[in-house]
Amino acid sequence: MDRDPRASPAAQPVNGDLPRGRNKRPPRGSIDVADLPRTRRAGEIPMKRTMIVAGTLLLGAGAVMAQQEIAVQQDNLMRSIAKNQYGVLQKMSKGDIPFDKAAADQAIAAIEADVAKIAKIFEINPKQDVVNATYGSSPKVWQNKADFDSKIPPVQKAIADVKGKITDNASLKAAYTSINDRCNDCHETYRVKLK
Template identity: 60%
Template sequence: MRRIALVVGTMLLGIGAVMAQQEVAVQQQNLMKAQGKDMYGVFGKILKGEIAYDQAAVDAALADLEVQVTKIATTFTPNPKQNVKDASFGASQKIWQNKSDFESKIPPVSKAIAEQKGKIKDSASLKTAYDAIQDKCTGCHDDYRVKLK
């Protein structure tokens, strides 16, 4: 009887650990998706002509992006050792193997965003801002994001 209780208890602990790791991976993915919503759902759609230029939407997306980027280091502190089920992209284990390099890529993104505040007035200046920010984002994505599908 004790053996059965021990096996069941061990299984429950294992299931709990897997669920906790999945929750961390989901939090990390949600942070990246929030940034993608600003970059691609607002800036990208305006630049493609899918939606009209809207200064209030641009300003809100830039402000949100600025806040979201500050959360990267803490959100990626725990290593979930797994990716979100059915996700297209995931976090490379290289993040936790070279955490200082990963974290060194965050300030340039924040700086690029801060440098664009107050400069975006139309689609042309939005394109310049988008390229400047995207250039800094890509530096991290190239090294620390993996394509899953």
């Protein structure tokens, strides 16, 4: 048997119980380096710190992506309004495309639906602009949100006043001008040109 006759039987390790898989016990009075607390070697980064940094970077990247998503939603809403207002109503009123009552009514209905979403979509300040966008939202939107929101009902009223009343190019021009003027009341203060 591999026991030291001077040690008590409970304190004496047996062959399979030797620390760290060693075949021999260290000499009496010596320090076993494996039992000492481990210190960092030069260039070694503790795993805990690495995980904290990586987690923080992932959270930060997630927040940036979420902010960009909000900015994209806001930009898409404004582009949808512009597509109908400028791409249909303005072009038709200028004679760039032929007058089409059904198309004009459809554009008015789409603008009306999109304008109703503005207050909700612009609740959160994304604190950044959409990459490569021509226009963006001024920080004033969130600095004076009540005033920004107060600009929406006049646009809705202008739309309601012309809805279903467009019969020819002259009435289309009047409708376009009325709606566009109310939109510009907001754009003068709350829209910024980025490019």
